[in-house]
Amino acid sequence: MSNISNAQSSTPQSSKFKVFRPWIFLAVLFIVLPFIFSSGISVYTMNLMGIFIIFALSYNMLLGQGGMLSFGHAVYFGLGGFMSVHFMNYIEDEVFILPMFLVPIFGGIIGLVFAVIIGSFSTRRAGTVFAMISLGIGELVAASSLIFVAFFGGEEGVSGDRTMGPNILGVDYATDLQVYYLIAAWAFVTIALMYMFSRTPMGRMANAVRDNEERAEFIGYSQRKVRFISFCASGFFAGIAGGLFAINFEIVTEENLNALTSGVVLLMVYIGGVGFFIGPIIGAIFFTLLQTLLSHYTEIWQLYVGIMFVLTVMYAPQGLTGILAMHLPVIRMKRVPQLIMPYIRLGVPVIIFLIGAIGLLETVHHVRSAPVDQTMMTLMGLEYDTHGVLPWVVMVICTLGGGYVAKSQAGQLREAWEEAHAPVSSNGGSAK
Amino acid sequence: MFELLFFSLLNGVVTGLLLFMLASGLTLIFSMMGVLNFAHASFYMLGAYFAYTISSYIGFWPGLIIAPIIVGLIGAVVERYGLRYVHRWGHVAELIFTFGLAFLIEEVVQFIWGKDTKAYQEPEVLHFALFNFFGQDFPAYKAFMLIISISIFVVLLLILTKSRIGLIIQAAITHPNMTAMLGHNVPLVFMGVFGVGAGLAGLAGVIAGPALGTFPGMAVVLGPIVFVIVVVGGLGSLVGAFVASLLIGLLQTFAIALDYSVNDLLMLFNITTDVDSALRDLWTLSLPQIAPLLPYLLLVLILIFRPTGLFGKRET
Numbered sequence: 001m002s003n004i005s006n007a008q009s010s011t012p013q014s015s016k017f018k019v020f021r022p023w024i025f026l027a028v029l030f031i032v033l034p035f036i037f038s039s040g041i042s043v044y045t046m047n048l049m050g051i052f053i054i055f056a057l058s059y060n061m062l063l064g065q066g067g068m069l070s071f072g073h074a075v076y077f078g079l080g081g082f083m084s085v086h087f088m089n090y091i092e093d094e095v096f097i098l099p100m101f102l103v104p105i106f107g108g109i110i111g112l113v114f115a116v117i118i119g120s121f122s123t124r125r126a127g128t129v130f131a132m133i134s135l136g137i138g139e140l141v142a143a144s145s146l147i148f149v150a151f152f153g154g155e156e157g158v159s160g161d162r163t164m165g166p167n168i169l170g171v172d173y174a175t176d177l178q179v180y181y182l183i184a185a186w187a188f189v190t191i192a193l194m195y196m197f198s199r200t201p202m203g204r205m206a207n208a209v210r211d212n213e214e215r216a217e218f219i220g221y222s223q224r225k226v227r228f229i230s231f232c233a234s235g236f237f238a239g240i241a242g243g244l245f246a247i248n249f250e251i252v253t254e255e256n257l258n259a260l261t262s263g264v265v266l267l268m269v270y271i272g273g274v275g276f277f278i279g280p281i282i283g284a285i286f287f288t289l290l291q292t293l294l295s296h297y298t299e300i301w302q303l304y305v306g307i308m309f310v311l312t313v314m315y316a317p318q319g320l321t322g323i324l325a326m327h328l329p330v331i332r333m334k335r336v337p338q339l340i341m342p343y344i345r346l347g348v349p350v351i352i353f354l355i356g357a358i359g360l361l362e363t364v365h366h367v368r369s370a371p372v373d374q375t376m377m378t379l380m381g382l383e384y385d386t387h388g389v390l391p392w393v394v395m396v397i398c399t400l401g402g403g404y405v406a407k408s409q410a411g412q413l414r415e416a417w418e419e420a421h422a423p424v425s426s427n428g429g430s431a432k
Numbered sequence: 433m434f435e436l437l438f439f440s441l442l443n444g445v446v447t448g449l450l451l452f453m454l455a456s457g458l459t460l461i462f463s464m465m466g467v468l469n470f471a472h473a474s475f476y477m478l479g480a481y482f483a484y485t486i487s488s489y490i491g492f493w494p495g496l497i498i499a500p501i502i503v504g505l506i507g508a509v510v511e512r513y514g515l516r517y518v519h520r521w522g523h524v525a526e527l528i529f530t531f532g533l534a535f536l537i538e539e540v541v542q543f544i545w546g547k548d549t550k551a552y553q554e555p556e557v558l559h560f561a562l563f564n565f566f567g568q569d570f571p572a573y574k575a576f577m578l579i580i581s582i583s584i585f586v587v588l589l590l591i592l593t594k595s596r597i598g599l600i601i602q603a604a605i606t607h608p609n610m611t612a613m614l615g616h617n618v619p620l621v622f623m624g625v626f627g628v629g630a631g632l633a634g635l636a637g638v639i640a641g642p643a644l645g646t647f648p649g650m651a652v653v654l655g656p657i658v659f660v661i662v663v664v665g666g667l668g669s670l671v672g673a674f675v676a677s678l679l680i681g682l683l684q685t686f687a688i689a690l691d692y693s694v695n696d697l698l699m700l701f702n703i704t705t706d707v708d709s710a711l712r713d714l715w716t717l718s719l720p721q722i723a724p725l726l727p728y729l730l731l732v733l734i735l736i737f738r739p740t741g742l743f744g745k746r747e748t
Contacts, residue, residue: 069524071531121736128468129735131527132663136731139656143725147717259652263535270528303543306536313529314514317521365543 023192030184034177041292043176049288050183051244052268054190056280058237059265064274065198066230067210068123069131072138073238073265078257079114079141080107080239082152084246088160099168101182104243111239112232119231124224126213135259142258157253160246173247183244190237191281197233198277206230267305271312273319282321300365304358335420342409342416349405356398363391435566440689441682446574448681449581453636454654455661455673456588457629463605463668464625466523467515470530473655474537475630479503479637480646481545484552492555500635507630511623534651542648554642577639584632585674592670601625605668660731666744676742680727687726693718 034043055077062068084107090096091103122133145152152158162173173179197203205226208216213223246252255261264287272283287305294301316323330336359379366377367386377386384391458472479499486495510533518529554573561569592598603611604621612618637650644650661680665672694717734741 063524067524069527125739127523128466128527129739132468132659133732133735135656135659136728136735140725140728140732143728147721147725259656263531266528266531267535300539300543303536303539306532306539309532310514310529310536313521313525313532314518317525361543368546 026191027188030188033184034180040176043180045288045292047176047180047183047248048292049285050180050187051241051248052265052284052288053281054187054244055238055241055265056268056272056284057191057194057277058234058241059269060274060277060280061194061197061206061230061234061237063266063269064276064279065203065210066126066206066227066234068126068227068231069266070134070262071131071259071266072134072136072141072262073234074257074259074261075118075138075141076111076115076235076238077242077245077261077265078145078252078254080104080111080242081246081252081256082158082242083107083110083239084243085158085160085250085252086151088162088164088246088250089158092161092164097166099166100162100164100173100247101168101185103247104186104240107243107246108236108240111242112236115232115235119228119235123227123231126209126223126227138257138259138262142254145254145257152254155254157251157255159251162247162250179248183248186240186244190240194233194237195277202226202229267309271309271319273321273325275318276321276325279319279321282324283319286320298362299369300361303361330420333420338420339416342413346406346409346413349402349409351402352398353402353406356395356400356402359391359395360399363395435568436689438565439568439570440685442570442574444682444685445678446577446581446681447685448678449578449585450636450640451654451658451661451681452674452677453581453584454633454658455665455677456585456670457625457632458658459662459665459668459670459673460601460605460625461629462662464601464608464622465515465526467526467530468659468662469626469629470527470655471510471533471537472530472629472633473651473658474534475503475507475633476637476640476654477541477648477651478506478537479634480552480641480650481541481550481637482634483638483641484545484550484646487552492553496635496638499638500631503634503637504627504631507633508623508627510630511626515626516619516622534655538648538651545648547648549645549647550641552641552646573643577643580635580639584635588632589670657727660727663731664734664741666741669741669743672741672743680730683726683730684723687719687723690719693721 033046037043037046055073058076059070059073062070062073084103087096087098087103087106088100091098091100118133118137122130122137146154162179171178173182198206205216205221206229208219209221209223209226216223216226242252242256245256268283268287269280270283271286272281273279290301290305294304298304312319318325327336330339362379363377363386370377370386376383454472454476458469461467461469461472482499482502483492483495486498514529514533515526518525554576558571558573558576560572563570590598592601600611600616601621604616604618608618611621641650657680661673661676664679665674665676
């Protein structure tokens with residue numbers, strides 16, 4: 001195959017292969033992943049990642065591609081989840097005879113239905129009006145979910161059983177691994193669909209309306225209609241993600257459609273990078289890793305997430321993907337070696353600073369939350385006395401020293417960076 | 433019935449005026465910078481926590497003065513080094529920044545003060561019943577809250593309409609560039625307004641902390657409501673914010689006080705409902721139940737039918 005791609009001629013066959021290459025890679029990756037990470041916790045994490053990837057991508061259809069900042073996207077996710085869990089119960093009661101893997105479709109449909117209803121008035125304007133309506137609707141639905149107990153199950157939510165329904169090829173979704181493949185299949189299909197949506201003329205018009213709604217109107221497109229279609233598609237995919245959530249956890253509660261979940265998806269997408277299609281995917285993976293792994297090691301992981309989020313908004317508005325994309329020109333010009341040394345010179349003090357700062361935060365937290373007589377704590381494999389002077393001195397020196405040296409080294413990195421970019425037009429890979 | 437109405441009215445006015453203290457700062461910030469500050473209620477929470485810490489050392493009254501000043505300074509710093517920096521990334525980034533800040537402040541508060549509710553008490557001096565009406569006590573502390581809020585409203589209105597700085601602020605709201613051309617330091621005005629707004633929110637926290645509880649979720653409880661007020665009242669309209677605050681305050685207390693359900697309404701028309709039907713929740717729906725919904729319903733309706741708000745001139 002490499003002969004074909006190396007050949008200069010751009011035969012349709014080779015270009016087709018080029019188009020499909022990332023998708024084949026993705027499919028193979030989805031199939032192979034559970035063999036590499038086979039422990040229970042990693043399959044659990046990957047399931048969650050798959051769900052959040054779909055949810056985050058659907059959110060980015062609004063924020064990244066359509067320029068609509070929503071504070072209530074969990075509504076469609078949660079409603080899709082509730083609908084799906086009800087369908088699971090219908091299947092269990094044999095009201096419908098339906099294989100379980102089709103259930104997320106109904107989650108998607110209810111997401112779509114609600115997006116049509118809400119979008120019909122909320123997409124009239126973008127910007128703050130849209131954001132406020134989404135916030136209001138989010139609070140409205142979250143509050144009603146505690147009132148309408150018959151559908152939402154009140155505080156304890158609605159639970160179902162995913163092993164019911166006709167088995168196809170003997171798959172009854174009794175194990176997490178089987179659910180993994182279900183989620184992976186859905187994720188593959190929805191990622192492909194959402195990618196294709198962003199490439200259609202409709203997806204392009206959504207970008208145009210985001211960038212300049214007036215001009216889009218002048219070339220004859222109704223900004224409202226364009227936003228409305230994006231909004232509906234986004235609601236549909238969020239509903240599918242909710243349906244997968246219902247299958248994976250077999251329970252859906254009010255928490256899945258309240259403001260917190262809406263905030264989490266915004267966080268994921270923004271940290272990942274709104275300007276890129278794969279940004280939300282990276283954000284979802286990153287956030288899930290933080291959530292499942294970091295919460296194992298520290299109780300104050302949400303504080304780190306908050307700090308990281310604010311720093312991202314301030315200094316890296318293109319997110320993690322933006323930072324990665326900035327390096328593409330350098331890699332393409334094969335100038336990476338030029339940057340390695342400067343990165344090490346900056347990286348080492350930054351790591352020392354982080355160790356010091358994290359150590360301080362963790363120790364302070366330990367002193368406040370641990371029982372009074374328990375003064376020993378372990379951090380990064382070291383055990384020390386929180387009431388001794390030495391650990392504090394070391395941590396303060398690490399923080400201040402590391403911070404100071406890092407600050408003094410920032411200049412040389414910037415110089416090296418500009419040098420590595422010098423001959424090409426230095427647009428730095430920023431997307432907007 | 434009359435006593436119920438009377439106390440609901442009083443409580444509604446107290447709540448409404450408290451909300452106004454938050455909303456007044458927010459609406460000024462919103463109309464000046466076009467940024468709906470999600471962290472505004474977080475400043476309110478910070479006010480309550482600072483006052484709690486100060487009151488545990490030197491008493492309630494110094495906290496009433498010091499805590500809002502600290503919160504105001506924090507607000508000014510946030511504007512100067514946070515918001516102004518993020519401004520270059522555009523409008524959405526600013527909104528997301530304040531959202532992230534709200535998240536961060538909540539985490540920081542939990543980190544410093546812990547997750548439990550703090551025993552922040554009103555001062556002993558105000559710990560008595562001001563008057564007794566139909567056998568129900570009206571606590572003096574509520575009257576104190578009332579007085580503080582009203583005086584804030586009056587002072588704010590006077591400063592904005594009568595003083596020179598108020599004129600500059602009003603000019604900076606509508607014509608920031610022109611005001612800058614005339615030699616006024618508009619960024620400084622922004623920073624000042626943001627700081628004072630945050631300080632007012634902090635003051636609201638100081639006096640609301642003992643009444644509504646001091647806990648890490650207090651910002652989340654009140655934050656969205658304050659947005660509703662700003663949007664309903666209209667952009668940059670102090671009077672609108674005042675009216676909307678009272679409206680929301682009264683709406684909430686009366687909805688809780690008047691226990692009527694859909695069933696009662698249907699009874700009027702002699703319709704009986706099935707207790708076991710799937711729609712049973714709809715029939716038993718009562719006013720106290722939907723009380724938390726009402727502000728958001730109002731918000732959505734206002735945004736659909738009157739995007740300028742009740743008193744606003746510009747669209748949000």
